[in-house]
Amino acid sequence: MTKTLTGGCQCGNVRFATKLFARPSICHCRMCQKAFGGFFGPLVSSHDGHWTRGEPKWFQSSSVARRAFCADCGTPLAYETKFGLELAIGTFDEPTEVAPVIQVNMADKQPFFDQLTSLPVRNDPGDEWLDFMAGIHSYQHPDHDTANWPTTE
Ligand SMILES: [Zn+2]
Ligand SMILES: [Zn+2]
Numbered sequence: 001m002t003k004t005l006t007g008g009c010q011c012g013n014v015r016f017a018t019k020l021f022a023r024p025s026i027c028h029c030r031m032c033q034k035a036f037g038g039f040f041g042p043l044v045s046s047h048d049g050h051w052t053r054g055e056p057k058w059f060q061s062s063s064v065a066r067r068a069f070c071a072d073c074g075t076p077l078a079y080e081t082k083f084g085l086e087l088a089i090g091t092f093d094e095p096t097e098v099a100p101v102i103q104v105n106m107a108d109k110q111p112f113f114d115q116l117t118s119l120p121v122r123n124d125p126g127d128e129w130l131d132f133m134a135g136i137h138s139y140q141h142p143d144h145d146t147a148n149w150p151t152t153e
Contacts, residue, residue, distance in 0.1 A: 007092035008053065009075035012141030012149040015053035016077070016087065018046040024089055024098040028113070029105035035059075035067050036076050039110050042089035044098045049078070049085050052145070093143040 008015035024044040032041025056068035056077050068078035079086045089098050103109075125133075141149060 003097075005092055005094065005097055006052070006145050007087065008141060009056075009070035009073050009077060009091065010140050011070060011073035011075070012146070013054045013072045014051060014056050014070045014075075014077060015141075015145065016049055016091075017052050018049040018087060020047040021045060021049075021087070021098060022047070023102065024100045025102045025104050026100045027104050028107075028109040030108045031061055031065075032079075032105075033108070033110070035061065035079075036088070039113055039116075040103075041076075041079070042095075042100060043079055043086035044089055044092075046085050046087045049087050053149075 002019050004017055004019045005021065006015065006017045022045045024042070027041040027043060028039075029041070032043075033039060035041060054070075057071040058066045058068050058080075060066045065079060065081045067076065068080070069076050075091060076088050077091055078088060089095050089100065092098055139150070
């Protein structure tokens with residue numbers, strides 16, 4: 001059974017939905033690293049992905065591909081070629097529903113990538129940091145569709 005998955009950008013001005021998706025991947029190519037500001041591009045092919053709130057802005061990143069992002073908050077949202085649309089996994093409301101199953105474009109993989117999960121873990125951040133974190137009021141859109149956003153409360 002397929003279920004409709006939703007997602008969107010950090011500020012909530014662009015939202016999407018998809019029901020027909022396949023082959024979630026992480027792409028190590030240098031363009032994905034740059035476009036996501038990360039170490040890889042997490043993307044899932046979508047055959048019916050569509051925008052349910054707002055529209056993204058597109059950047060033509062090569063002669064064959066363009067990339068969508070929110071013009072208001074900058075969140076990378078999608079990648080598109082003649083083969084179709086791919087949506088950014090981290091922007092889904094439930095990323096675990098589209099957990100990656102394959103890695104592609106290994107030639108550009110960052111040499112430190114394989115060691116990331118064995119980095120030391122900070123266990124005691126200290127009181128000043130904990131106070132800072134406790135005082136945060138998030139303006140990020142919640143992980144579900146909303147009738148009105150931002151809320152007025
Ligand atoms: Zn946004
Ligand atoms: Zn890539």
